[in-house]
Structure formats: C-alpha cells, structure tokens
Amino acid sequence: MGNICVIGPRDSGKTTYLAGLAYWPDKQKKIQKSSSFNVQALGDAKILEEKAENIICQGDSLPPTEIASGIDDAPLYQFQIKVNTLLKKNEEINLVVRDYPGEIFEELETGFSSSLNEEFINESLIDDVEGCLILLSDWTKDSEYSKMLKKYIELMDKKSRLNKLRLAVVMSKCERGEIWSGRLEPEMDIFDVHLPKTKQILRANIQAKNLQFYALSTFGVLGRNDPRPNRKDVPGKNGSNAVLRESTRWKPYNMIAPLYWLSKGRRI
Ligand SMILES: Nc1nc2c(ncn2[C@@H]2O[C@H](COP(=O)(O)OP(=O)(O)OP(=O)(O)O)[C@@H](O)[C@H]2O)c(=O)[nH]1
Numbered sequence: 001m002g003n004i005c006v007i008g009p010r011d012s013g014k015t016t017y018l019a020g021l022a023y024w025p026d027k028q029k030k031i032q033k034s035s036s037f038n039v040q041a042l043g044d045a046k047i048l049e050e051k052a053e054n055i056i057c058q059g060d061s062l063p064p065t066e067i068a069s070g071i072d073d074a075p076l077y078q079f080q081i082k083v084n085t086l087l088k089k090n091e092e093i094n095l096v097v098r099d100y101p102g103e104i105f106e107e108l109e110t111g112f113s114s115s116l117n118e119e120f121i122n123e124s125l126i127d128d129v130e131g132c133l134i135l136l137s138d139w140t141k142d143s144e145y146s147k148m149l150k151k152y153i154e155l156m157d158k159k160s161r162l163n164k165l166r167l168a169v170v171m172s173k174c175e176r177g178e179i180w181s182g183r184l185e186p187e188m189d190i191f192d193v194h195l196p197k198t199k200q201i202l203r204a205n206i207q208a209k210n211l212q213f214y215a216l217s218t219f220g221v222l223g224r225n226d227p228r229p230n231r232k233d234v235p236g237k238n239g240s241n242a243v244l245r246e247s248t249r250w251k252p253y254n255m256i257a258p259l260y261w262l263s264k265g266r267r268i
C-alpha cells in the first residue's frame with residue numbers, strides 16, 4: 001500500500017481530482033465500454049464518489065477543504081487502481097491519499113498560521129509517504145510557486161527526504177485553451193514557458209529519478225475529436241468558478257499517469 005499526499009495552493013483542483021478518481025468506475029461505464037484503468041474507491045474515498053455524483057455532476061463546485069480540528073480528523077482516501085494497457089498487463093496500484101487544504105502549501109511562503117497546518121506539512125514528509133502530487137493551476141504565479149517550493153525543498157532536506165520523496169509536479173485544469181496544446185510535453189511547453197523559476201528550483205534540487213512534470217485535467221474536453229473544454233465558467237465567491245459542463249461526457253485527461261509513476265517509479 002503506497003502513501004501519497006496531494007498538495008498545492010487553494011483552488012488548484014486537488015479535491016475535485018480525487019473525487020473524479022473516486023467516481024471513475026461509473027463514468028467509464030457510461031462513456032466507454034472497455035477501459036485501460038479501473039478505479040475502486042474504498043473507505044473514506046466512497047464519500048468523494050458520492051460528492052462527485054451529487055455536486056460535480058450537478059454542475060457545482062466542491063467546497064474548499066477545511067480541517068478544523070486535529071490531524072486525525074483529516075480523511076484518508078483509499079484507491080485500488082487496476083491497469084491493463086497494451087504494455088502494462090494486469091498491474092495493480094493501491095494508494096492511501098491525504099488531501100490537504102491549499103493554505104498549507106501557500107503558508108510555506110509566509111509562515112504557518114497554526115500548528116495544525118505545520119503538522120500537516122510535516123506529515124507529508126514522514127518516511128511512510130513515498131510520493132507527493134503537487135497540483136499547480138495558475139501559470140502566472142511563477143514567482144510565488146517557486147518560493148513555496150523552495151521552502152518545501154528546504155523542509156524535505158531537513159527531514160532527510162530530499163533524495164527519497166518522489167514529486168509529480170502537475171499543471172492542473174489543462175483543458176484550458178492556453179495550455180491544452182502543451183499537455184503532451186508539459187515540462188517543455190508549459191513549465192519552461194510559463195513557470196521557468198518553478199521548474200528550475202525543482203530541477204536544481206531534486207534528483208531526476210524523483211521528479212516528473214505532468215499536465216492533467218479532471219474535467220477534460222468534450223471528446224476525442226472535440227477539444228472544447230468540458231467546463232463552464234460560473235460566477236463564484238472570488239470572481240469566476242469553473243464547473244463541469246456535461247456530466248454525460250465527463251472524461252478526465254491524464255489522471256492516472258502521475259499516480260502510477262509516484263507509486264512505481266516507472267512511467268506508464
Ligand atoms: N477548469 C477546471 N476547473 C477545475 C478542474 N478541477 C477543479 N476545478 C475547479 O477548481 C475549483 C477548486 O477546486 P477544488 O478541488 O476545491 O480545489 P482544491 O485544490 O481542493 O482547493 P482547497 O481545498 O481550497 O485547497 C472548483 O471551482 C472546481 O470546480 C478542472 O479540471 N478544470
């Protein structure tokens with residue numbers, strides 16, 4: 001069983017990604033008959049599956065993740081993923097995933113506002129955690145992201161995790177027109193172009209074997225030959241919010257590849 005954590009700033013799509021993963025079996029039945037992946041949500045992840053059905057599929061957004069009391073109240077999501085592609089036959093990934101509130105990542109830059117937040121970041125660096133999925137969604141925040149990651153790297157070093165923890169650094173919500181064409185070579189076509197400092201600080205400090213760049217979109221596009229985003233912008237608290245546009249055509253883009261690499265250390 002591999003322990004993975006998901007970190008990233010507020011609103012970068014962490015919980016929606018996990019909910020999309022949990023809802024996978026139903027979507028696949030509706031959208032395509034045979035699939036290379038089968039995802040089973042177990043334990044607490046079943047709650048996410050219900051949220052995907054009752055909130056995301058209804059065209060609404062999940063609420064921001066808040067964990068008011070102790071670390072033990074934070075849900076641990078379990079997934080069993082079966083992989084059956086042309087090259088990978090009948091492989092299984094078993095994951096236990098912790099989803100943190102975005103502010104713990106943002107507070108890396110400014111200092112922690114509570115001991116609980118500090119506890120969360122420290123938990124992501126314990127020996128049991130083998131990989132960290134870092135979701136970033138705003139390509140205009142190179143300066144902020146590079147500072148947050150610099151601090152995370154310093155903490156990794158302090159906790160002797162610098163040469164051990166795998167980092168999958170991901171541009172999320174990549175169905176957006178400005179970055180969709182960069183999804184195939186995200187390191188070169190998204191990170192080099194929009195987030196060069198962020199990429200540089202990672203490449204300079206993390207061993208190549210422990211670092212990969214990805215692009216994914218939980219919402220995806222409308223179809224294989226229809227690259228219009230399966231996304232609708234609606235008014236929200238802080239300007240506009242994006243929600244799923246057509247739930248019957250929901251097919252996420254590239255959700256499994258980073259998890260496979262985080263848990264196996266090999267690319268899918
Ligand atoms: N365009 C687009 N928007 C998305 C996608 N996934 C999530 N969102 C939207 O992004 C917003 C934030 O999503 P969350 O999953 O709550 O983000 P989070 O990173 O968990 O945020 P915190 O819990 O506050 O840290 C919501 O309005 C989602 O509908 C995606 O693939 N594409």
Ligand SMILES: [Mg+2]
Pocket residue numbers: 014015016063064065099100101102
């Ligand atoms: Mg969240």
